[in-house]
Amino acid sequence: MASVMMMEQELNPWVVAEARFDEAATRLGLDEGLCKVLRTPAREITVHIPVQLDDGRLEVFTGYRVQHSIARGPAKGGIRFTPDLTLDEVRALAAWMTWKCAVVNIPFGGAKGGVICDPALLSDAELERITRRYTAEILPFLGPEVDVAAPDMNTNEQIMAWMMDTYSMHVRHTTTAVVTGKPLDLGGSRGRPEATGRGCMTVTLEALKRLGLKPEQCRVVIQGFGNVGSMSAKLMAREGFKIIAVIEIDGAIYNRNGLDIPALIQHRKTTGSITEFAEAESINPEEAMFLECEVLLPAAKENVITSRNVGRIRTRVLCEGANGPTTPVADEILAGQGVFVIPDILANAGGVTVSYFEWVQDRQGYFWNEQLVNERLEEIMVNSFRDVVSYAEKHGVNNRIAAFMLALDRVAFAIKLRGIYA
Ligand code: NAD
Secondary structure (H helix, E strand, O other), X not given: OXXXXXXXXXXXXXXXXXXXXXXXXXXXXXOHHHHHHHHOOOEEEEEEEEEEOOOOOEEEEEEEEEEEEOOOOOEEEEEEEEOOOOHHHHXXXXXXXXXXXXXXXXXXXXXXXXXXXXXXXXOHHHHHHHHHHHXXXXXXXXXXXXXXXXEOOOOOHHHHHHHHHHHHHHHOOOOHXXXXXXXXXXXXXXXXXXXXXXXXXXXXXXXXXXXXXXXXXXXXXXXXXXXHHHHHHHHHHHOOOEEXXXXXXOEEEEOOOOOOHHHHXXXXXXXXXXXXXXXXXXXXXXXXXXXXXXEEEEOOOOOOEOOOXXXXXXXXXXXXXXXXXXXXXXXXXXXXXXXXXXXXXXXXXXXXXXXXXXXXHHHHOXXXXXXXXXXXXXXHHHHHHHHHHHHHHHHOOOHHHHHHHHHHHHHHHHHHHHOOOO
């Protein structure tokens, strides 16, 4: 019973976020008042939105928007539509966004939001009505200079287009910069679909330089073959990495000589699964994460590396494409195993970085070509990687704590400069 409760605590997103915050704040010696400011979201909005369903019934859905910090710029963060959404989860994720934007030094604070609903049970028309009413209810707190939304779990380009349109109707002019992750024809940015994977690849290449390894010498295991996993795989394979295993929810595949990633992407598109892919053997998905490799890239979900399985991880580099794949308890053990960890708030920040570029382009009304987007993304990811690693060396801490310390330090510095806590 005690061990079940300990495991529950280890996996709780709020407890995880607090653990990292506390360690970074203590090491930075942040004063108590500033800790209180940084720990508490600036604004939490709960809305109950009446929406008519297709069969004529009226239903009420609950939505949230939490703005954790606006110290460094407008709040920024995704909107998720999930049946088990909680305010606590939204709070933790909003704070996470503040730290992520600060690590890559882009001028945004952090936010998160969503609606408790199950999109699998809703028609497109119902989803559109929920999106528009939710947007209308939180509208006074949105805006390019106030709070900029983005897609997240179960939301997409189309939902962002509806949000943008609803906002624009109310302010009576087209305001593309109020959300990011929009379709290209409505002010989206080139390079956004690949951005998170590209960021993962860039920081992995930087880690290899430090370890004296070349991509051709590296075997990569990837968990999750969605946006982040498949884009990372595609770009890394192009650089010469050998992607030896891909793990999905319905199976895992292995080829010691490296999988043909473009063919695998096509196979998944056609069949809906990675299984039964030619030139690969099927392996046990429960075991695949423990294959010996140089790079392990979890890109599926949170809490996959815990105190229960961390001892079996056999990689040199852990690049966290997913948010929160490693628990704090597992973290300490990984450090003892000599694994070079590229923490999520750095590794997967390529997505929010190109969202920032989208916001910049929308406000300029001038759009960049893909090469420029990719070059600027690479510059930010390389600089951020170097900032984090030199911070870790200077303060004698691991990369994750260094990333949190750097982020907290930047946000705290902005607050002090503004004097808003005096
Ligand atoms: P996605 O839905 O496109 O892909 C996730 C994939 O993981 C799916 O193919 C799913 O089948 C698979 N999966 C789910 N559970 C699994 C399991 N137990 N084992 C193996 N595979 C499993 O999502 P995404 O956008 O690629 O996001 C993945 C992770 O990266 C999430 O944690 C997300 O928060 C994070 N992230 C995404 C972005 C982005 O730009 N998309 C940016 C930052 C962080």
